[in-house]
Amino acid sequence: MxxxxxxxxxxxxxxxxxxxxxxxxxxxxxxxxxxxxxxxxxxxxxxxxxxxxxxxxxxxxxxxxxxxxxxxxxxxxxxxxxxxxxxxxxxxxxxxxxxxxxxxxxxxxxxxxxxxxxxxxxxxxxxxxxxxxxxxxxxxxxxxxxLSAWNGIKFLNLFAGNTVLIYGSGGVATFATLFAKANGYKVYVAGKNDTTLEKMLTIGADQVFNISNTNWKKDILDATQGKGVDGIYDSIGGENLNNSLDLIAVRGKITTVGLINGFSIPLNTGTFLLKQAHLIGVECxxxxxxxxxxxxxxxxxxxxxxxxxxxxxxxxxxxxxxxxxxxxxxxxxxx
Ligand SMILES: NC(=O)c1ccc[n+]([C@@H]2O[C@H](COP(=O)([O-])OP(=O)(O)OC[C@H]3O[C@@H](n4cnc5c(N)ncnc54)[C@H](OP(=O)(O)O)[C@@H]3O)[C@@H](O)[C@H]2O)c1
CATH class of the missing domain: 3.90.180.10 (Medium-chain alcohol dehydrogenases, catalytic domain)
Structure with missing residues (x-):
């Protein structure tokens, strides 16, 4: 064979x-x-x-x-x-x-x-x-x-109408978007590529943000009227966790599965404490x-x-x- x-x-x-x-x-x-x-x-x-x-x-x-x-x-x-x-x-x-x-x-x-x-x-x-x-x-x-998208969305423990941020448009991001929409969440997607971001809109993403735009984090915060997003599925991980901390609402949950942006990083613990954020690792x-x-x-x-x-x-x-x-x-x- x-x-x-x-x-x-x-x-x-x-x-x-x-x-x-x-x-x-x-x-x-x-x-x-x-x-x-x-x-x-x-x-x-x-x-x-x-x-x-x-x-x-x-x-x-x-x-x-x-x-x-x-x-x-x-x-x-x-x-x-x-x-x-x-x-x-x-x-x-x-x-x-x-x-x-x-x-x-x-x-x-x-x-x-x-x-x-x-x-x-x-x-x-x-x-x-x-x-x-x-x-x-x-x-x-x-x-x-x-499965990692399924558990990553499930562990956010959100309600219909809550906001969720997903990164990229690859394998886990597309599944996370489909599962989040099936639960009735409002889905924001932050990615690198306008062409694939446009495609994320076709599977239910409500709004997309290109991270090459210097204002991308402000634009996401503005979309939530400054409150921050209720839940973040961070499949990028590494240094991106500090972006997620900047974007999460107070007492919001971040599930992380990613290693794309590094295996070990200095975490902005000041923001972590201030936001009283929940950071949850997901292993499939x-x-x-x-x-x-x-x-x-x-x-x-x-x-x-x-x-x-x-x-x-x-x-x-x-x-x-x-x-x-x-x-x-x-x-x-x-x-
Ligand atoms: N722990 C677990 O159970 C588990 C399970 C599955 C996956 N993972 C992890 O999840 C991550 C994604 O896996 P995947 O299979 O979905 O990979 P993938 O199909 O290669 O998708 C990665 C996506 O992330 C985008 N991206 C890269 N850097 C970005 C950034 N800084 N901000 C926003 N988007 C960015 C890429 O955009 P471009 O295509 O434009 O570069 C691509 O759309 C990997 O780190 C993988 O190891 C973990």
Whole structure:
């Protein structure tokens, strides 16, 4: 079978190779992968920024959807021809996780081999059923991007009519906008690119702000009559958290998932105290969260936003498309 492998840490170091099809254990299923979607995290893995000690060659990517073609003899809950999606944090089933359940080393692609392959073997405990109304391409966008947006919006704990600020127009930002609108929030989006900001208006954003305009923060504060926004989903993180503190209302909540603007920063603690802000980290979600989100996607007929679809043979181009920025929604690879 064909797989994409990192042979050296860079996008150019991704090659398509032929390896033996995996053999399943008794508690596993074999999945014929139909679609994969790329996350910002996959860029960090491919470039060796996430973990330069990964043993190469290494198969990247965690988010896929596909069809079960074989089941192990102890598998009870899935059957051949089921359409499925593997979860991203296999040990975290529900509730508050332990640190051990969250460990990076046990997640596909981050420690073990990832899923950018024609066939993958997955424990039956680490799967959910694909929502019927979504295509394989759309379903492959759910495990990381959609789920971190789902929990990031949920933990803001807002009411219909409250204001929320979302950054960018990539994978998580488009999902966050769709979920926030389904809850009846007023959505502001701050981004870098007028073309993709215009597109955010087409999926429900109420007002957009370009951060290259020196007045962008004043414009957002003016839109809230000086009060600040009720909740902020900050998928940029790093230094941008200080912008979020400037923009949050007193006692507002900021959920953060991002590492784009740095891993470690001096936080403006004076503003943090003055605003009495709540800063909440979000790490994707559990299997229970995933099922809850899929139910909401189905009930609200939410359509994931896909920027571009590449054939598997053009995997490198798909990574370059994500790396270049300027995309609107998710980048997908089809087998
Ligand atoms: N903790 C978690 O569970 C979790 C899960 C998913 C994602 N994340 C994190 O969330 C972040 C976004 O992920 P993603 O997959 O959505 O990435 P993505 O598709 O590459 O989107 C990033 C978006 O941010 C925009 N952007 C970059 N810098 C900005 C800034 N200073 N202000 C406003 N917008 C800015 C980009 O604009 P351009 O395209 O114009 O450059 C792009 O629209 C990453 O840091 C990722 O690691 C965390």
């Amino acid at each position: 064909k797989v994409a492998q990192i042979t050296e840490f860079s996008i150019d170091g991704i090659t398509i190779n032929e390896i033996e099809k995996p053999k399943i254990k008794d508690n596993q299923v074999l999945i014929r992968v139909k679609s994969a979607s790329l996350n910002y995290l996959d860029l960090l893995v491919v470039k060796g920024i996430f973990n330069d000690q990964l043993r190469l060659p290494h198969i990247p990517v965690t988010d896929v959807s596909g069809i079960i073609t074989e089941v192990g003899k102890d598998v009870k809950h899935f059957k051949i021809d089921d359409h499925v999606i593997p979860t991203f944090i296999p040990l975290w089933k529900k509730g508050i996780p332990t640190l051990q359940q969250l460990s990076w080393e046990l997640r596909p692609s981050l420690g073990p081999q990832g899923f950018l392959a024609e066939y993958i073997a997955v424990d039956e405990t680490d799967l959910v059923l694909k929502p019927e109304k979504l295509s394989f391409a759309e379903a492959s966008t759910l495990p990381i991007a959609a 979600g559990s299997e229970e969260d995933m099922k809850e989100m899929i139910q909401a996607i189905t009930i609200n007929a939410i359509q994931p936003v896909i920027s571009a679809v590449f054939p598997f043979s053009e995997t490198k181009r798909a990574f370059e498309h994500l790396d270049n920025g300027g995309h609107f929604g998710k980048v997908v690879i089809e087998f």
